[in-house]
Amino acid sequence: MFSYRHAFHAGNHADVLKHTVLIATLDHLLEKEAALTVIDTHAGAGLYRLDGDYAGTSGEAAEGILRLLSDKKAVAPTSPPAPAAKSATKKLAPEAEASLADAIARYLSVIHDFNPKGGARVYPGSPFIVQHLLRDHDKLKLFELHPTDARTLDANIAQLEAGRQIAVLREDGFGSATKFLPPPSRRALVLMDPSYEIKSDYGRVLDFAADALKRFATGTYAIWYPIIPRPEAHDLPRRLKTLATKAGKSWLHATLTVKSSKLITTTTGETQRPGLPASGMFLINPPYTLKPLLAAALPQLVERLAQDKHAAFSLDSGG
Ligand code: SAM
Numbered sequence: 001m002f003s004y005r006h007a008f009h010a011g012n013h014a015d016v017l018k019h020t021v022l023i024a025t026l027d028h029l030l031e032k033e034a035a036l037t038v039i040d041t042h043a044g045a046g047l048y049r050l051d052g053d054y055a056g057t058s059g060e061a062a063e064g065i066l067r068l069l070s071d072k073k074a075v076a077p078t079s080p081p082a083p084a085a086k087s088a089t090k091k092l093a094p095e096a097e098a099s100l101a102d103a104i105a106r107y108l109s110v111i112h113d114f115n116p117k118g119g120a121r122v123y124p125g126s127p128f129i130v131q132h133l134l135r136d137h138d139k140l141k142l143f144e145l146h147p148t149d150a151r152t153l154d155a156n157i158a159q160l161e162a163g164r165q166i167a168v169l170r171e172d173g174f175g176s177a178t179k180f181l182p183p184p185s186r187r188a189l190v191l192m193d194p195s196y197e198i199k200s201d202y203g204r205v206l207d208f209a210a211d212a213l214k215r216f217a218t219g220t221y222a223i224w225y226p227i228i229p230r231p232e233a234h235d236l237p238r239r240l241k242t243l244a245t246k247a248g249k250s251w252l253h254a255t256l257t258v259k260s261s262k263l264i265t266t267t268t269g270e271t272q273r274p275g276l277p278a279s280g281m282f283l284i285n286p287p288y289t290l291k292p293l294l295a296a297a298l299p300q301l302v303e304r305l306a307q308d309k310h311a312a313f314s315l316d317s318g319g
Contacts (some may be wrong), residue, residue: 004195008049011061013305014066014279017256018224019129019289020107020297021281022091022191024145026133027221028287029189036138037183039190041173041208043142045152046127050120055306060275061305063258065111065120068104071304079227091280101297103239126191127153131160140166143173174204182216193224202232206239209284215248220285227278229261237282241318244284254294255280259307277310291317 008014029036050061068256110129114122124132127142134140142157144150169176173192181188190212196199202225209221220243225236237253244251257278276278283290298313305311 002197005146005149006044006125006195007048007052009060009237010063010125011050011120012275013060013064013258013301014224014226015123016064016301017254017279017281018193019110019126020103020301021222021254021283021294022126022129023107023133024103024290024293025112025189025220025283025287026027026130029187029220030133030135030138032187034187035140035178035183035185036134037185037188038134038138039132039141039143039177039180039188040126040193041177041190042127042193042195043127043144043153043168043173044193045144045149046125046142046156046220048123048125050123056312061120061123064178065123065304068108068304069111069120069133074169074318101293101300103293103297103302126193127157127166129192131162131166134165136165136247138165139183141170141177142166143171144168145170145172150203164290168170174201174208178208178212178215181212181219185219186216188216188219190219190221191224192221196226196233199230199282200230203238207245209240210243213243213249213284217247217249217251218285220287221283222286223282225280225282226276227255227257227261227280237280240282240284244319247284248319249284250286250317251282252283252286252290252315252316252317254298255314256298256305257310257312258305260310262310281301288318291315 050229112121113132114124130140143155144153154168165213191206194205203221212221226233241251255278259272259274259277261277264274265271298315302311302313
C-alpha cells in the first residue's frame with residue numbers, strides 16, 4: 001500500500017477527463033447561492049509541478065494536458081488572466097478556437113489561471129481546482145492518507161490562507177468522509193478518486209457510495225475509476241448503475257479511451273502492459289447540464305488525445 005503518488009500521473013489523460021467533469025459539475029452547482037460543501041475523499045498533494053522530477057520521469061502529462069495545450073486548435077489564452085478571482089462566473093478561454101467544446105475551453109481556462117504565462121508548468125489537483133472555484137461561504141473537506149502527500153497538501157493549502165473554509169484530514173476517506181453528510185446547507189459534491197492500488201478499493205467505493213446515499217440521497221457523487229483488464233474495474237460502473245437505479249437516482253457514465261489495452265511486445269521481445277489506456281467517471285445525481293457539455297467535449301478529447309486507432313469515448317445516463 002501507499003506506493004501510489006499522484007505526482008507521477010498529474011495532468012495525464014485521466015486527469016483531463018476527471019477535472020473537465022469536475023469543473024463542469026461545480027460550475028453548475030455554484031450557480032445557486034446556497035453554500036456548497038465539497039468532499040474530496042482522496043485528495044492527493046493538491047498542486048504539482050509538471051517540469052519537476054516526478055512528472056518529468058513518467059511523462060504522462062505529455063499525453064494529457066500538455067498535448068491539449070500544444071494543439072493549435074486548443075490554445076490557452078496568452079493574455080494575463082483575471083487574478084485568481086474567486087468567482088462562480090463561468091470563464092471560457094478567450095482565444096480558444098470557437099469550435100472548441102465549452103467544457104474543454106473552461107478546463108483550459110482554469111489551468112491557465114494557475115499558469116498566467118501560458119503552458120502548464122503548474123498543474124492543479126482536485127483540491128486546488130475546487131478551491132479556485134468555490135465562493136467564500138462554501139466549504140472544502142480534503143482527505144489524504146499518504147504521509148508525504150498529506151504533509152505536502154497541508155503545506156500547499158496553508159499558503160492559501162483559507163482559514164476554516166478548508167479542512168485537511170489525514171484520515172481514511174472511505175472510512176470517515178461520510179461524517180460530513182449531510183452538510184448543514186444540504187448541498188454537497190463528493191469526489192471519490194482513489195488510487196485503486198489494492199483491489200478492495202473497488203468494493204470500498206461501492207460501500208461508501210451506498211452508505212453516503214443513505215445518509216444524503218440528494219448529494220452529487222462523482223467517482224473516477226481506471227478501465228483496466230481487471231474484473232473489479234469492469235464491474236464497478238455496472239454495480240454503481242444498479243445502486244443508483246435501485247435508489248431511484250439519476251446517473252451519468254462517461255469514459256475516455258486513448259489507446260488499446262493489449263499487451264505490447266517490445267523490440268527485445270518482452271511483453272509489457274501499455275500503461276493506463278482508459279478511465280471513466282460515474283456520477284450519481286449529476287447536473288442536468290453535464291451530459292450535453294460532455295457530448296460536445298468527449299469527441300474532441302478523443303480526437304486530440306488519441307494514441308492509436310482504439311481511442312474512443314462513451315456517454316450514457318439514466319434515472
Ligand atoms: N483527487 C486527486 C486529484 O484529482 O488531483 C488525485 C488523488 S490520487 C488519484 C489518490 C490519492 O488517494 C493518493 O494521493 C493516495 O495517497 C490517497 N489515498 C489512498 N488511499 C486513501 C484512503 N483510504 N483515504 C484517503 N486517501 C487515500
